[in-house]
Amino acid sequence: MLIAALALAGALGAVARHAVTDAAGSAPERRAVAVLVINVAGSALLGAVVGLARAHGLGPDAVVIVGAGLCGGFTTFSAYTHLTVLLVGGGGDELRGVALRTAVAGLVLPPLVAGIAFAAASA
Amino acid sequence: MTRTRTASVVLVALGGALGTLSRYGATRLRPAAPGTFPWTTLFVNVAGAALIGALAGRGWVGPSNPAALAVSAGFLGAFTTFSALSVETVLLVDAGRAGAAIAYLLGTVVGGLAVCAAAWRVAGRRRSTPAVEGAEC
Numbered sequence: 731m732l733i734a735a736l737a738l739a740g741a742l743g744a745v746a747r748h749a750v751t752d753a754a755g756s757a758p759e760r761r762a763v764a765v766l767v768i769n770v771a772g773s774a775l776l777g778a779v780v781g782l783a784r785a786h787g788l789g790p791d792a793v794v795i796v797g798a799g800l801c802g803g804f805t806t807f808s809a810y811t812h813l814t815v816l817l818v819g820g821g822g823d824e825l826r827g828v829a830l831r832t833a834v835a836g837l838v839l840p841p842l843v844a845g846i847a848f849a850a851a852s853a
Numbered sequence: 854m855t856r857t858r859t860a861s862v863v864l865v866a867l868g869g870a871l872g873t874l875s876r877y878g879a880t881r882l883r884p885a886a887p888g889t890f891p892w893t894t895l896f897v898n899v900a901g902a903a904l905i906g907a908l909a910g911r912g913w914v915g916p917s918n919p920a921a922l923a924v925s926a927g928f929l930g931a932f933t934t935f936s937a938l939s940v941e942t943v944l945l946v947d948a949g950r951a952g953a954a955i956a957y958l959l960g961t962v963v964g965g966l967a968v969c970a971a972a973w974r975v976a977g978r979r980r981s982t983p984a985v986e987g988a989e990c
Binding site for chain 1: 861866867868870871874876898901902926930934935938939942947961965987988
């Protein structure tokens with residue numbers, strides 16, 4: 731039962747992620763920003779879930795379904811590396827600068843908001 | 854909803870479910886206690902980055918390939934994770950291991966980018982047609 735719920739949550743997360751990147755259009759630099767937004771939002775949610783589990787008794791099944799399933803399926807590391815390599819390696823100078831800034835933001839912001847959400851939820 | 858759009862959703866959902874189950878299976882086989890170094894997530898993310906690089910190098914992940922939706926946006930997108938990377942970094946800091954946290958975060962990102970670029974170059978070497986500059990994610 732848990733495995734079925736986990737699979738469903740992962741599928742939902744992946745479909746939601748694809749809907750967001752699709753809405754951003756086909757230009758890789760726009761998709762990179764969409765992936766950044768997705769990873770920030772999913773990291774914040776997982777930080778809150780793990781904080782609630784630690785301090786307020788949120789159960790382990792909920793952590794698996796929402797955390798490993800929904801947040802894990804929604805956020806992505808493969809698209810982050812794919813788009814960064816594509817844009818930094820293949821773009822012109824102007825695109826490369828934007829891509830580097832997006833990549834650095836994509837490295838720093840998700841753990842930062844996860845930490846804030848974790849601290850707030852476990853208070 | 855058009856038939857094509859329905860097909861896309863089904864492909865991404867199927868790949869996403871499989872990717873999520875595979876990642877969860879890996880973390881159950883090699884679990885890392887909270888605050889310890891998350892080797893399993895690091896391995897999952899770096900492996901996913903290498904695979905997407907190889908597929909991109911083969912020109913296989915462009916918008917015209919429906920299977921790319923299932924594999925790239927679906928399976929690899931869900932197999933790899935940024936939320937676990939973020940929260941495990943936070944938990945290392947919370948456990949008083951700030952150095953390990955920075956090593957984990959930077960190790961994953963630098964390692965992932967390096968293997969993605971390397972796999973891309975190696976896979977691209979064997980191609981005769983021009984690369985497709987698209988990304989299904």
